[in-house]
Amino acid sequence: MPRLLPAALLAAATLAVAATAQMPTEKPGARDAARVSGGTYQADPAHTLVGWRVDHLGFSDYFGLFGDVTGTLTIDPANLSAARVDVSIPINPVVASKGLQEHLLRPGKDGGKPDFFGPGQAPARFVSTSVAPGADGMGAYILGNLTLNGITRPVAIQAQFTGAGAMRGTETVGFSGRALIKRSDFGITNGIPLISDEVELDLSAAFEKKAGASEPQPMPAPAANACNGDKVQPWFGKQATPAVRAEIAAATGAKMIRWLYPDSIVTQDYRAERLNVRMDKGTDVIRSASCG
Structure with a gap:
């Protein structure tokens, strides 16, 4: 065992020197x-x-x-x-x-x-x-x-x-x-x-730059008006009666509609195809609409 120790130390030192020699001397x-x-x-x-x-x-x-x-x-x-x-x-x-x-x-x-x-x-x-x-x-x-x-x-x-x-x-x-x-x-x-x-x-x-690097799959840009929220404008200032709600659903084609008051509690997830219609509380008068 005593004879093996110097040999092991010599081998370790040789590897360390070799590794150091491979390091660049200047910033690449x-x-x-x-x-x-x-x-x-x-x-x-x-x-x-x-x-x-x-x-x-x-x-x-x-x-x-x-x-x-x-x-x-x-x-x-x-x-x-x-x-x-x-x-x-x-x-x-x-x-x-x-x-x-x-x-x-x-x-x-x-x-x-x-x-x-x-x-x-x-x-x-x-x-x-x-x-x-x-x-x-x-x-x-x-x-x-x-x-x-x-x-x-x-x-x-x-x-x-x-x-x-x-x-x-x-x-x-x-x-x-x-x-x-x-x-x-x-x-x-x-x-x-x-x-x-x-x-x-x-x-x-x-x-x-590595050989075989491939292009990523394109990520579609978020649809700015996938819910057709702009089509709700003719009903701004009107009361959201059942008939008006049906008209808005037909005009926008939105599959999901949230009828919201200022204090409504909603989930925070963003869904471009979901229509949010905001109304005054107590009167149900429509004030704005957006996707999300």
Whole structure:
């Protein structure tokens, strides 16, 4: 056994030296747009993060991270406005303090709606719809649809190119980004206004060009008026009698209609094909209509 110890130490030292020799002596990435080649890149789950921050009671901020992001970036350096990004962001797990993490993923009481995400929340998904490159070619204004908590809303990202190069022979590009959303837009309303409605998002993304990277399936944009809510306007100011309700149902063809008063309690899920007709309480006079 004593003779084996020096040999083992020598072998370990040799492996350590070999591993160190394989590490680059200079950063492989640089903020040089000429290094970016066209094609489809895959998100690097280990190096793509979405940070979030909200104000808590006016004293301090809650913040945390989502990781393990997957998806694709398709880019043509000669036509940056045609770039397209489609990524999925797992909500569970979330990196945060133990108490906050537990609350974010806590199931609803007695099977009800959770305060925030709950344990079974589906991954969020962002799909770009347009890209407006900045004048310097290093930044871009990205518009897209974010689906979170089963609800899809438009979101804008101010993105910056941070670097490109090859790591162990794999072409890699990196970006940072910032966005601001309202969690109430996605049906997450617990604690507002004590916990801020506005959520700051801080993005850091790395994409790698790998053989066989495939284009994602397109995500349809949310239908803005799938319930034909605009067809209710002729009845604005009229009482929602049974006959009027039947006329509205026939005119819109909506399969689901909610007749709502200002204090009506409704579910927070967004359904583009559902018609919401809002009325004055006590008179049933129709004031507005929308999908959702």
